[in-house]
Amino acid sequence: MFNIAFTGEFAAFFIFSAIMICGAVLMITLEKVVHMVISMAAVFLGLAGMFVLLDAEFVAFVQVLIYAGAVSILMIFGIMMTKHQPGAREPAKPLHETLAAIGALSLFGVLFYAIQSTELPEPQPFRQAEDNTMAIGELLYTGYVIPFELVSVLLTVAFIGAIVLAKKEAD
Structure with missing residues (x-):
């Protein structure tokens, strides 16, 4: 039915x-937030x-630079700077877990x-x-140079505003 060649690209896929998939499953099953962030970074990578x-090298570079790097580090800093109280675990809800499993299996089916009949x-x-x-x-530096510069100014203003708000809370 399918003519599949086993190449390096196929194996890499x-x-x-x-x-x-492992990173996503670990993200929703781990309990420590730092471990969740590391799992999410694995998904981004x-x-x-x-x-x-x-063949989208630029998008891959941006994915690693912004999401796997900056967002993960930002989340870790956010976790470190907030206070967390160790709380009691939520009691198990077998009905909810059973309904979630039935829903997941139904969605899979x-x-x-849909994939097989297409x-x-x-x-x-x-x-x-x-x-x-x-x-x-x-294209970015010819046709869209003004929006590019406006976004950089907006991000700088947002960064300065966040610093000012954090300083006010510390005082």
Whole structure:
């Protein structure tokens, strides 16, 4: 039915998929927030690998730089700077867990049926992408230079405002 060639790209796809799925499952099952953030960073890194497989190097770089780096570090700092009280665990709710499992299995069944019954068009011949990073850079710094600079000013003002608000709370 399917003509699949086992290449390095095929293996990399499944490795990145496994990293993303394991990270997502760990994210929702771990209890310590720092461990959750590390699991989420693994998902972001796996997604960046997927972007590399799609020849979107710029998007992969931004994914690693912004999400896996900055957002994860920001969350860790936010956790470290807030006070947390160790609380009692919520009691187990077997009815909710059973309904959630039934819902997840039902969703899996519907998606599996939809994927299996879909007629896919013939694949088009592969065209190697040109240097998309150069194209994004040229477009960003020629056609969209004013919005780019306005976003940088907006982010700087937001950063200064956050510092001012944090200083007022400390006093």
